[in-house]
Amino acid sequence: MCQIFTTADPELYACRSRSIRLRGVATSVRLENIYWNTLEEIGARDGLSVPQLVSRLHDELDHAGALGDRANFTSFLRVTCTRYLQLQLAGLIPTDTSVAIRSLDAGKVLAGERSRFFSSAA
Template identity: 40%
Template sequence: MCHLYASTAPARYENTTRSVRLQGCVTSVRLENEFWEILDALAASQNLSTARFISQLYSEVVEEKGEVSNLASLLRVVCAVHLQQTADLVPDLVAMPRSACL
């Protein structure tokens, strides 16, 4: 196993539950701390609180798709898409030689 991944600090994959108001209703979202950190940064980049960012995202998805069947999964995918877009912008900074995971 690649040491980079195996040595990940447990605090990064521990879960945290936060409350969010979505279209007037309060709900709880449970995500790993790593995802909360990414969402916090995304929200801050748009001058929004994380709760407001999630609320706006939720409303936009409902408007476009009609529903959000799994909010936690949506948020994880949003984080993955964000990381992929970031990696595409700076490929040399995230490139890792295959030998690093042997």
């Protein structure tokens, strides 16, 4: 079983830092390449570059008062990527990358996520 995971291309889990502007301030975000690849896919679906996507996510978290510990923002990005992939597997986000994320009914996706992932945990 583990061979499926242990034979992954080491480039996927190599870390890379990228400089991104958040609220006009340049900052560095360090993630494994597999997460940068996933962020690229998410952003491309809505015509956004990775810096634009990351900045938008940061601003929406900040606006909602959910940003909290800024040191945890990198973890938030990892969770974002993982949720994106889980939601695709669950059929709640189309795997067709030509479908924009912004075109989806967020309420429906979130309700599907709650019923699918959290009702089984109870």
